[in-house]
Amino acid sequence: MRHLLTTLALATSLTPPGEALAQTRFDGVWLFDDAGPNPGVTMLQVASEGTRITGAVTTEWYGPVTMQNARLDKGVLTFEVRNLNDREHPTRTWRVRSTPKGVQLEGQMWFSKIDASGRRGTVKQAEARAFRFQTLPAWAEVEQLPLAPTPPMGWSSWNKFAEKIDDATIRAMADAMVSTGLRDAGYLYVNIDDGWQGTRGPDGKIRANAKFPDMKALADYVHSKGLKIGIYSSQGPRTCAGFEGSYGHVQQDAQTFADWGFDYLKYDLCSGEYFYADADTVKRSYAEMGAALRATGRPIIFSLCEYGRFDVGAWGRQVGGQLWRTTGDITDDYKTMAQIGFDKNGKPEYAGPNGFNDPDMLEVGNGGMSLDEYTTHMTLWAMSAAPLLMGHDLRQTPPAMLALLENREVIAVDQDSKGIQGKAVRKEGKLEIWSKALADGSVALALFNRGDASARMEARAADAGFAAITAARDLWRAAPVAPDVLTFDVPAHGAVMLRVQGA
Known part of the structure; x- marks a missing residue:
C-alpha cells in the first residue's frame, strides 16, 4: 500500500493540484462518499506502469482489497479480488467503468453486491482515508479457566x-x-x-x-x-x-x-x-x-x-x-x-x-x-x-x-x-450406531436412521464395549427395555437413544 501511495504521490507532483497522471484513465485516487453496505467501499486507488496495473479498493469491512490480475478489457478496468468466506468462489471479478462524473465500481463480495459511484480524489485525501492497520501481539498461550466442566x-x-x-x-x-x-x-x-x-x-x-x-x-x-x-x-x-x-x-x-x-x-x-x-x-x-x-x-x-x-x-x-x-x-x-x-x-x-x-x-x-x-x-x-x-x-x-x-x-x-x-462404532449404509462412555460406567448408545424409509435396527453389547448388556433404558420413551432384545423400528431421519449397563 505504501508503494501505491508513493506512485500516486509522484504522479500528483507532476500534475496540477487535485489531479493525477492518467497513464490509464483510471489511474489515481477515486473517492466514494456513500460507502454503502458490505463491504463499505470508501476509496479506489489505481497505478499503472507500462502494461502492469496495480491497485486496491479500501473498504470499511476488510480494509484494502487488493486487485489481482488487473487489466483493461474494452475500456473497462477488470480485476479479481479474494472473496471472503466462500470456498466455492474463492475469487470474484470486479469492474470499474468511466462515467461522466467519475467511475462506477461493480462487483460482489460474499453475499453482497457492490454498485458504487466514485469521484476523482487526491493523494492527500487518500492518506486521510487510508485504513489504519493494527498489529497482533506475538503468540503467547493464554491460561484457560475451568469455566465449562460440561458443555454450556x-x-x-x-x-x-x-x-x-x-x-x-x-x-x-x-x-x-x-x-x-x-x-x-x-x-x-x-x-x-x-x-x-x-x-x-x-x-x-x-x-x-x-x-x-x-x-x-x-x-x-x-x-x-x-x-x-x-x-x-x-x-x-x-x-x-x-x-x-x-x-x-x-x-x-x-x-x-x-x-x-x-x-x-x-x-x-x-x-x-x-x-x-x-x-x-x-x-x-x-x-x-x-x-x-x-x-x-x-x-x-x-x-x-x-x-x-x-x-x-x-x-x-x-x-x-x-x-x-x-x-x-x-x-x-x-x-x-x-x-x-x-x-x-x-x-x-x-x-x-x-x-x-x-x-x-x-x-x-x-x-x-x-x-x-x-x-x-x-x-x-x-x-x-x-x-x-x-x-x-x-x-x-x-x-x-x-x-x-x-x-x-x-x-x-x-x-x-x-x-x-461419542462417535459411530458401526455403520451399515444409511444406518449408524454411536457409543458414548459415561462417568458411572454405563454407556449411551444411539441408533440413527439417515435413510428415507423406516428401518429395523439392533443395538449389540459389542457396540457398548460389553460382553453382555445387563440393563437398558430407552431415554426418549423414559422406560426400561429388555436388555436381550434391543431391536427397534427407527423411523426415517429418526433416532433411538439408550443408556445401557453391562458386563
Whole structure:
C-alpha cells in the first residue's frame, strides 16, 4: 500500500493540484462518499506502469482489497479480488467503468453486491482515508479457566431473530427460560448475538445501539433470574451483520463486557478473516481476546467462532477457549443439520471438561424439521457432548419441542462429567450406531436412521464395549427395555437413544 501511495504521490507532483497522471484513465485516487453496505467501499486507488496495473479498493469491512490480475478489457478496468468466506468462489471479478462524473465500481463480495459511484480524489485525501492497520501481539498461550466442566447450555438470539433484537426481547427470553422450566433443566446462558452494537464514543468505548439503552441493567436483570448472560463480537472491523467489531479495541471491549457484567463471549471471525487468513494470525487473534478477557478478572466463557478452520480443536484451549465451532452456520433443515452433526462435529479427541467441539446452535422449535428429525438433532448433539444453545422463540415452544429440550435423561448424557464425545462404532449404509462412555460406567448408545424409509435396527453389547448388556433404558420413551432384545423400528431421519449397563 505504501508503494501505491508513493506512485500516486509522484504522479500528483507532476500534475496540477487535485489531479493525477492518467497513464490509464483510471489511474489515481477515486473517492466514494456513500460507502454503502458490505463491504463499505470508501476509496479506489489505481497505478499503472507500462502494461502492469496495480491497485486496491479500501473498504470499511476488510480494509484494502487488493486487485489481482488487473487489466483493461474494452475500456473497462477488470480485476479479481479474494472473496471472503466462500470456498466455492474463492475469487470474484470486479469492474470499474468511466462515467461522466467519475467511475462506477461493480462487483460482489460474499453475499453482497457492490454498485458504487466514485469521484476523482487526491493523494492527500487518500492518506486521510487510508485504513489504519493494527498489529497482533506475538503468540503467547493464554491460561484457560475451568469455566465449562460440561458443555454450556442456554439460548442464543441469532437463529430466530438474526440482528433484529432488542432489550425487551432478551428480557422476555430470560423470563421464558424460567417459566417453561428450561432453566431448571440446565439451560443457563441467555446470549445476545449480532446486532446490539452502536458506535464508539470519543474515548473509543463501544456503545450499544438505541435498542439496548442500558447493558448493565439488562445483565443485572438476567442475573436476577438465576441465569447468566452472553454477548457477541468479531475481531474484524465489522461483525457478520455489519455492526462495529473489536478491531483495534480488543482490550477495551473485553473490559467493557466485564464492566457490563457479561459471562460469555462469542467471538466471530467474520470480516476479521480478511486480515487473519492463515493459521498463525487466526490463532493469535483469538489469543489476543482470550488474554484480554483473562485480564479483566471476570470469569467469561470464551466461545471461538471461526468455522472449524486450521484444526481449531488442537489449539482452542491454548487461547483460553472453552468451546470452538467446528463448521459453518447451521440452518433449520435436516440435510444441513445432519451433515454438521454426523460429519462436521469435530474430532472426539479434542473434547473434554472445559473444552468442547461446537457444531453450532440448536434449531429445535423453529419449525423447519419434523419431530423425528429434531429428535435426531437433540440425540446427535447430546451424544457429541455439544453445547446445547437453543435458537427459537422461547415464548412459542410447542409441547413436543419442550419435551425434547427438557428431557433430563438425554441432557444428562450431554452433561456427563466425563466429557467424552461419542462417535459411530458401526455403520451399515444409511444406518449408524454411536457409543458414548459415561462417568458411572454405563454407556449411551444411539441408533440413527439417515435413510428415507423406516428401518429395523439392533443395538449389540459389542457396540457398548460389553460382553453382555445387563440393563437398558430407552431415554426418549423414559422406560426400561429388555436388555436381550434391543431391536427397534427407527423411523426415517429418526433416532433411538439408550443408556445401557453391562458386563
